[in-house]
Amino acid sequence: MKRSNRQSESARARFARNLKTLRIQLGLSQEALAANAGLHRTYIGSIERAERNVSIDNMEHLATALNVDIIDLLRVQ
């Protein structure tokens, strides 16, 4: 079964896409999300561009700040 493009997407790209999509759905700016997660705004931007090899603890801080589970930010949408 040929893997769809989304399934062959890296975990980084998935996390980046889901993070940005959910943040925008919730009407949060990068600044607001950064404040809620205890991270810096520029760090959020670099994660959303899939430039960061983000750690599991920061992934969890971001999920908690968005009131979802870490798995929700790694789904193949």
Add this chain to the structure above:
Amino acid sequence: MKRSNRQSESARARFARNLKTLRIQLGLSQEALAANAGLHRTYIGSIERAERNVSIDNMEHLATALNVDIIDLLRVQ
């Protein structure tokens, strides 16, 4: 609804438990998993003890080495 102990478990603890459980189910030593994932054996041990703030890229290397998706290593079993 009171969150079960497993749901309040940190992402690190979840990843550690799922990684060890799946590795053992597949009959792999820490050494063999480390070799498949391009990581050091002692690093696997420290991840399985939830001592490591493991990065998303290494989480993905480990999932690929175990032939599962990164989400499978973060499930609340």
